[in-house]
Amino acid sequence: MAFLVSGTLRMAAQMADAQDSLGRKGKYNVQGPRVALTLSSPEVSISTVAALEGVFQTLGFESCQRREALVQDFLEELTGFREQLDAHGAPLGCVLVALVAPRGQLRRPQKLVRELSDCEALRGCPKVFLLLSSAPGAAPTTGAFLTGLGELCGRRPHWSLLQLLTEVFCRTAGESSGATYCPVLRSSLRGALCLGHVEPWETEPEPSPGAQYDLSRDRAALLLAVIQDRPGAQHDVEALGGLCQTLGFKTTVKTDPTAQAFQEELAQFQGQLDTLRSPMSCALVALMAHGGPQGQLLGADGKEVQPEALVQELSRCRALQGRPKIFLLQACRGGHRDAGVGPTALPWYRRWLRAPPATPSHADVLQIYADAQGSSPRGSTTGSCDQADLLMVYAAAEGCVAYRDEKGSDFIQTLVKVLRAAPGGDLLELLTEVNRQVCELDVLGPDCAERHKSCLEIRSSLRRRLCLQA
Template identity: 35%
Template sequence: MSNPRPLEEEAYDMSGARLALTLCVTKAREGSEADLDALERMFQQLGFESTMKRDPTAQQFQEELEKFQQAMDAREDLVSCAFVVLMAHGVEGRLKGEDEQMVELESLFQVLNNKNCQALKARPKVYIVQACRGGYIAYRHDKEGSCFIQTLVDVFTERRGPILELLTEVTRRMAEAELVQEGRTRKVNPEIQSTLRKRLYLQ
């Protein structure tokens, strides 16, 4: 009888298609174009088919994700992994669309869950959310883009290793970077939540 392999050896099969969707409100968000450029470069390097939509309304956040899910389920080839990047102003648990209306993050996450998206059943789904959460400010620079997205792209394109290790490195670099905002020095920590059951290698 064979023993089950230890978790550290278990990795997701990444031989199939890799798909990415980025929804970004650029209005009144300086630096978001630099973030979009950086993400496009990252997805290209990591072998993702990438779709980007600028300035979605709250309803379009939902609709674009549903279109992404339907297109995935209609594919005949294997889908290995999906990345969804959501960038907007927001408050805890909600994002603000280009029309100033709010959309619940939870309803966006539901679109790709196992019940609603057959193509991604038991496959990794990664959500990157760059937004303020209540009093937690998501810092951006006018030309350079956001500290979070730029650091994430640097780490994901420079380093190899399972994604949770890469995200830990992103957090470490951001904690070390002192952001001077309005004359005051602040540190920013992204939050990582994971339900991955195996190791996810992008490189």
Template identity: 40%
Template sequence: MDNPQPLEEEAYDMSGARLALTLCVTKAREGSEEDLAALDDMYQQLLFESIMKIDPTAQEFQQELVKFQQTMDARTDPISCAFVVLMAHGNEGFLKGEDGKMVMLEDLFEVLNNKNCLALRAKPKVFIIQACRGEQKDPGETVGGEDIVLITTDHPHTIPTYTDALHVYSTVEGHIAYRHDEKGSSFIQTLVKILIEKKGPILELLTEVTRQLAEKELVQEGQVRKTNPEIQSTLRKRLYLQ
């Protein structure tokens, strides 16, 4: 049998500017200030230029993303990547603004895709979403093994509209996202800790985030709950932040 060929180790060029936008609803979301503080520390450590907007309405979620896109496209210096952190109450596919109205996540993602944001064309766009995706609660299951998924990608001459994006949800579809009133959310706190302290491609680091969260036992209303993030990636290359 022929020896398998190793995967190419091509990585995104991270020598340009790193930009971050955080939109966070704090209303009725105790502990979100701790998440904002942790994110601010991460941005400083990883050399991101950061913008934070607190308590955006549903319309302002969209407006701030468009403003972020327009600012990037107007710059003359090279941009390497963008982080967008969205924190709010939500449901599957939607976030709730400070005004109680809903905005579609897909509409927000569209603003920075390869068609609509020239500055980020073929460059990584990382979306971190700390929000509920439904009302289901996971009590956990007993298992004895792991599933391994191998993802391979092609390198076409033209670029698909939706490549180079990474969407990291705090919980899986249909489920609650947990947040401690004083310590913040386990997802954001664990994510920040791993991205600051560990080195490696971001998908490997996110696997470590998933592992650590899967080992935690969260107690809600006296019941033990389990939670894990969901990672959706169309990245074509390895993304290193350190």
């Protein structure tokens, strides 16, 4: 009888593990079926669609569907695709969806992304979205982004997708009127995602040193934190300030800034850097405050400041042209509390089966915004930043609460722990590990007895690997 019980539990544990594609060493296991979909508007050239299908095949996607529809019908098409995947029954390894439309027509891409993110068959699995803009009447040629993506997928199958995209961004970015335009990615992945035909536990070879940013010169950090009425915020300031100094950043700390002071301190920070005789290696800005319902930062005076305006302010810094600019945003981006998704078994049953914990509903998504024909000559691609070499890390998904208690915030405290343990690692990969650890936490809000989940959002237009310690 004991043997039967043990065998049953062991089999059930294996089934439970299969529901979570994240490997035990921080890598996704994508050995299951892979499904790809290209959803394009009628104006998109045939060559662009053909190039996408070539990329899908290179990445080993067995099922590659193609649908043509008006942009206003994209949501309906994705709903049908989700229902098709849910009817499949068995868990999938990965899904890749390309949404291609004339520039400016994908006005609400997050609604499209969320439609497929809610798919039951993809729970815990990586979901990759290519959101490509296409110029109306553009020549039927494949742009630098798709060309580079297809080439590198074939030549570097052992690279993680974030590592590969960073190299593609380097090849794709072009300069126009003094500004560098670059594709951008938004990630809530919890582990390394490698889509090549390699085992998920194999070690990835390191790229050459030339593929990294040169951080041999000075680096500077600015920490702006509202600590009044934010218990634990002082611990975040101390932990992050100590880490920055350990990593060689000349660090300036300002506490309890008003909304206007947020802008003034950043403008002063930029001005000081521009007065230096030689370019900087890197800059880091941490913005820590309460957040408004639409993602605004609230100064100590309760007034609002838009974090994107602060990012654009530093992007104009001449001393940082072509240099990495890191922004850490510890603030709520809305009032939604995510209960997460996961097994519905009773707690004691889950404990015996070693079933994976609930996962934040916003996790395991990678979005790539790019131009199908090349660099955008005017403005920015929908959802992207105008400048290259930016890394922004939000403590919460869009619309969600960022958690903090008397010991500090989940994001900052986990970030400091991970970077102190491996300061020489690729920062994008380390941030993915930070997200994995944050996603595993069960948090209790001050006004709620139920446990909730949290998830980071990482936005990057970096064009090289960024390692903060040689």
